[in-house]
Amino acid sequence: MTTLAQEVAIDTGDTAWMFVATALVLLMTPALGLFYAGLVRSKNTLNTFMMCIAAIAVALVTWAAVGYSLAFSEGGDLIGSLDYAFLNDVGFAPREGQTIPHLLFFAFQATFCIITTALIAGAVVERMRFSAFLVFATLWSIVVYSVLAYWGFGSGWLISGGTLDFAGGIAVEMASGFSALAAALVVGARKDYGRQALLPHNAVYVLVGAGLLWFGWFGFNGGSGFNTGQNSTLAFTNTLLTPACALITWFALDLIRGRTVTAIGAATAIIVGCVLITPAGGFIAPGWAMALGFAGALPCYALIAYRPRTRVDETLDVLAAHGLAGFTGILFIGFFASEAWNGISDGAFYGNFDQLVDQVLAAVAVPAYAFIATFILLKVIGAIMPLRVTEQEEAIGMDVTQHGEEAYVTGEGAILVTTEAGVDEKVPVAQP
Amino acid sequence: MKLVIGIVRPEKANDVLEALYRADVRGVSMSRVQGHGGELERVETYRGTTVKMGLSEKVRFEIAVSDDFVDPTVGALQTGGQTGDVGDGKIFVVPLEQAVRIRTGETDKGAVTPVEK
Numbered sequence: 001m002t003t004l005a006q007e008v009a010i011d012t013g014d015t016a017w018m019f020v021a022t023a024l025v026l027l028m029t030p031a032l033g034l035f036y037a038g039l040v041r042s043k044n045t046l047n048t049f050m051m052c053i054a055a056i057a058v059a060l061v062t063w064a065a066v067g068y069s070l071a072f073s074e075g076g077d078l079i080g081s082l083d084y085a086f087l088n089d090v091g092f093a094p095r096e097g098q099t100i101p102h103l104l105f106f107a108f109q110a111t112f113c114i115i116t117t118a119l120i121a122g123a124v125v126e127r128m129r130f131s132a133f134l135v136f137a138t139l140w141s142i143v144v145y146s147v148l149a150y151w152g153f154g155s156g157w158l159i160s161g162g163t164l165d166f167a168g169g170i171a172v173e174m175a176s177g178f179s180a181l182a183a184a185l186v187v188g189a190r191k192d193y194g195r196q197a198l199l200p201h202n203a204v205y206v207l208v209g210a211g212l213l214w215f216g217w218f219g220f221n222g223g224s225g226f227n228t229g230q231n232s233t234l235a236f237t238n239t240l241l242t243p244a245c246a247l248i249t250w251f252a253l254d255l256i257r258g259r260t261v262t263a264i265g266a267a268t269a270i271i272v273g274c275v276l277i278t279p280a281g282g283f284i285a286p287g288w289a290m291a292l293g294f295a296g297a298l299p300c301y302a303l304i305a306y307r308p309r310t311r312v313d314e315t316l317d318v319l320a321a322h323g324l325a326g327f328t329g330i331l332f333i334g335f336f337a338s339e340a341w342n343g344i345s346d347g348a349f350y351g352n353f354d355q356l357v358d359q360v361l362a363a364v365a366v367p368a369y370a371f372i373a374t375f376i377l378l379k380v381i382g383a384i385m386p387l388r389v390t391e392q393e394e395a396i397g398m399d400v401t402q403h404g405e406e407a408y409v410t411g412e413g414a415i416l417v418t419t420e421a422g423v424d425e426k427v428p429v430a431q432p
Numbered sequence: 433m434k435l436v437i438g439i440v441r442p443e444k445a446n447d448v449l450e451a452l453y454r455a456d457v458r459g460v461s462m463s464r465v466q467g468h469g470g471e472l473e474r475v476e477t478y479r480g481t482t483v484k485m486g487l488s489e490k491v492r493f494e495i496a497v498s499d500d501f502v503d504p505t506v507g508a509l510q511t512g513g514q515t516g517d518v519g520d521g522k523i524f525v526v527p528l529e530q531a532v533r534i535r536t537g538e539t540d541k542g543a544v545t546p547v548e549k
Contacts, residue, residue, distance in 0.1 A: 196446050392515070395443035404476045412466060413487030417475065 010092075011099035014227040018100045018108055024219025025111035029056055029118050031216055035209025035267065036122055037407075039316050042201040043397025044126045045407035051121035051133055058134060059117040059141040063110045067142055071149035071171075072109065077157040080150050098226050108223060113149070115220075116172045117141045120374075122316030123180035124187045126198075127394050130402040132387045136378060140179065144373050148175045148366060158365070163358040164337060164345060166235055167224035169279025169330040170366050177323015178367040179374035181314055186378040187387050189313030191394055203263050210267035214243060217274045221281040231342060235281030238289035243273025245293025253301050268321060272300045275325035280333045283344070288336040296328045327363050334359030433528045433540060436505045438493040439467060440513035440521040445491040448512035452495070455504040458546040461494045471519030490521060496531055496544045 033052035037045045059067075069084035072095075084090050084106075092101045117137050124133065150156040152163070152170030159165070192198060200206060221239045225232030250269035251261045276296040277289055284292070303320035334356035337347035346352040381387065388394075393401040400406060440448055445462065452460060466487040473484040497505050502525060509523050533543040 192446075392517075395441075395515075397443075400474060400476070404474075405478065406476065409476070409478070410466075411483075413468065413485060414476075414483040415473070415486050417482040417484055 009099065010094060010101060011227065014099045015101065015104060017228050017232075018104050018223055018226060021219035021223025022104070022108045022111055024216045025108070025115065025223065026056075026216075028111075028115050028213050028216035028220065029053075031209050031212030032115065032118055033209075034205050035213060035271075036125060036316055038202040038205025038207075038209060039200045039264070040125050041198060041397075042408060043399055043406075045201065045399060046405055047130065047398035047402050048121070048125045050130065050403065051125065051137075052118040054130070054134055055118035055121070055137055055141075056114050058138045059114045059145075060110055062138055062141045063113045064106075067113055067146040067149075068106050068109060070142070070146040072106075072154045074155060075150065077160075078150070079147055079156070080154055100226055105226065108226075109149070109153070112168060112172060112220075113141055113145050116145055116168075116176050119172075119176035119318055119322060120180050120183055122318040123184040123314050125315050126398060127190050127388050128187050129386060129389050130398075132381060132385055135381055135385070136183075139377055139381070140374065143377055144175060144179055144370055145171060147373075148370065151366070152362070158358075158362050161358055161361065162345070162355070163330075163362045164283055164333050164355070165279045165330065165362065166231070166282040167221045167278045169326040170362055173275050173278055173322045173326025174330065174363070174366045175370045177319045177321075177326060178370040180318035180323065181312070182371045182374040183378060184312055184314035186375060186382060189311065190315070191391050193313040194311065200264060203267075206264050206267045210270040214239075214270050214274055217278075221274075221278060225282055231282035234283075234286070234341060235277075238277045238281045238284070238286060239274065241286055241289045242277035242293035242296075243270050245290045246270070246273030246276060246297040247293075249294050249297040250301060253298075257305070268304065268317075269297060271321050272297055272325045275322050276329045276332075279326060279329040280337075283333050283337045283342040284347075285336075285338050285341045288332075288338070291336075292329065292332050296325060296332065299328060300325050323367065327367065330359050330363050331356075433496070433498055433531060433544060434502050435526050435528045436493075436495045436497060436502065436509070437524040437526065438495070438509035438513065438521065439465065439469075439490050439523075440493070440509065441515065441519065442489050442491045444513045444515065444520075448491075448493065448509055451508035451512035452493075452505070455508040457495060457497065457501060457505050457508060459495065459544065463492050463494075465490050465492045469519050469521060471517070488519065496528055498541045498544055 029052050033049040037049045040048045064087055066085050069082050070080045073080040073083040075081045090102050090106050092103060094100055095102050095105055117140060149171040151158040152165045217239055218236055222232055222236035247266060247269045250265050254261045254265050273293050276292050280292060300320050303324055304317050307314060307317060333347060335347045335349050337345055337355055338350060339346045345355050348356040389401060467490045468487050473486055476483055476485055495505055506523055514520055531543040532539050
């Protein structure tokens with residue numbers, strides 16, 4: 001067992017970088033909140049942002065309690081054990097093969113669980129009850145995330161079988177994207193979807209959010225080698241190259257389709273580019289990373305253009321930007337992984353077809369598990385409590401009905417309620 | 433010739449526009465206003481400060497129409513704006529002394545009648 005592994009020295013350089021990387025990845029969740037908040041109508045700004053903040057709260061607690069243990073302790077093919085539950089035995093000594101404290105590794109991985117849980121909110125914004133989302137996020141972070149993290153990062157059947165996934169094409173991107181599709185189907189479309197134009201209320205939030213996400217992604221991809229070695233350097237630099245190339249593809253497609261280059265399209269392209277390189281970051285040559293950006297953006301663009309014509313109100317296109325981009329990145333490794341760059345394995349392009357088979361396995365099994373598990377989970381929660389707000393509450397807006405606050409409050413006509421001044425504590429509350 | 437003013441809930445503004453379109457009413461202005469129409473105030477809390485919001489967001493439509501169009505316009509505002517709860521708004525019909533179409537200088541009925549294509 002791991003306790004018998006000989007003492008491996010902590011590397012201070014690696015550890016210092018991983019402190020920074022962990023903080024960078026945590027920043028991605030509020031950045032995602034900003035990105036999502038700009039994409040919804042102004043009356044739902046706070047609720048959308050709060051879903052991301054809520055993910056920090058619930059996913060961190062479930063991660064410390066059982067999630068980390070299920071994902072990163074020794075276990076069978078499908079799931080780990082409870083050896084590390086409540087951080088039992090998670091101390092300062094490094095894990096086998098690592099040079100950073102185990103506790104820091106836990107913290108870094110916790111931020112992944114948080115951002116993944118927050119991502120799914122994009123499918124159900126503007127209509128899902130906040131309390132129902134809290135219950136869903138709590139259970140999803142264990143039932144879906146921990147399992148897929150075990151498959152892709154821990155010691156599950158995919159990683160043991162040779163599937164390559166540098167920073168989370170499996171547990172983060174495909175998991176959130178295909179879960180989002182299931183969530184959108186179970187929760188259902190917004191009441192005005194397809195009838196009225198439901199437009200983003202602040203494109204600047206979307207751009208700032210995308211910029212901060214890209215910034216945080218350097219910790220996400222650059223930290224996923226858990227050191228400052230060659231693979232980390234490669235992933236870090238590729239995180240710069242791929243989104244830039246995805247942007248250029250997006251500009252070209254925007255020009256062909258609508259004769260203008262759109263700002264919200266550009267923000268989306270940054271996300272798509274970052275997701276594309278997430279699984280492949282530390283495994284492919286920089287030239288192929290650029291090709292991945294140029295080519296990988298095509299299917300994602302097509303899905304984003306097509307999805308609003310369907311009746312599936314997967315509102316903020318998590319499936320296209322994360323699920324499909326993660327899927328593309330995972331498969332891309334199978335073709336263009338290069339042992340000369342990653343020191344581990346070649347892809348089919350360099351003659352190793354086995355790698356492609358391993359990647360296809362992940363690209364089939366992970367979406368299937370994420371979709372089915374999320375579908376069942378939400379059906380069960382839906383049988384216990386309503387998943388959606390009423391139509392009237394949806395019309396008034398989620399900020400007022402779910403949080404009793406407004407994002408753009410003016411204060412005009414607001415009357416102070418102070419019990420000390422003798423005003424009745426039980427003020428009449430507007431019945432929705 | 434009348435000026436029809438309708439004050440409705442913002443979330444019903446699209447339904448009103450749709451109803452007006454179906455009633456063949458063209459030429460509409462709308463603005464965002466804040467108002468109070470007897471509905472219960474909602475309570476909001478910002479850190480330690482709890483407030484009753486006395487004013488709600490409303491949308492105000494202004495539509496100048498010839499006499500034949502008064503009833504269809506009022507009807508469209510009512511069907512489009514109604515939810516059945518207190519706070520749905522009001523419709524006011526006021527006499528209009530004069531109307532001028534700036535582009536052509538047409539006055540009165542000619543000015544408020546949509547251009548035939």
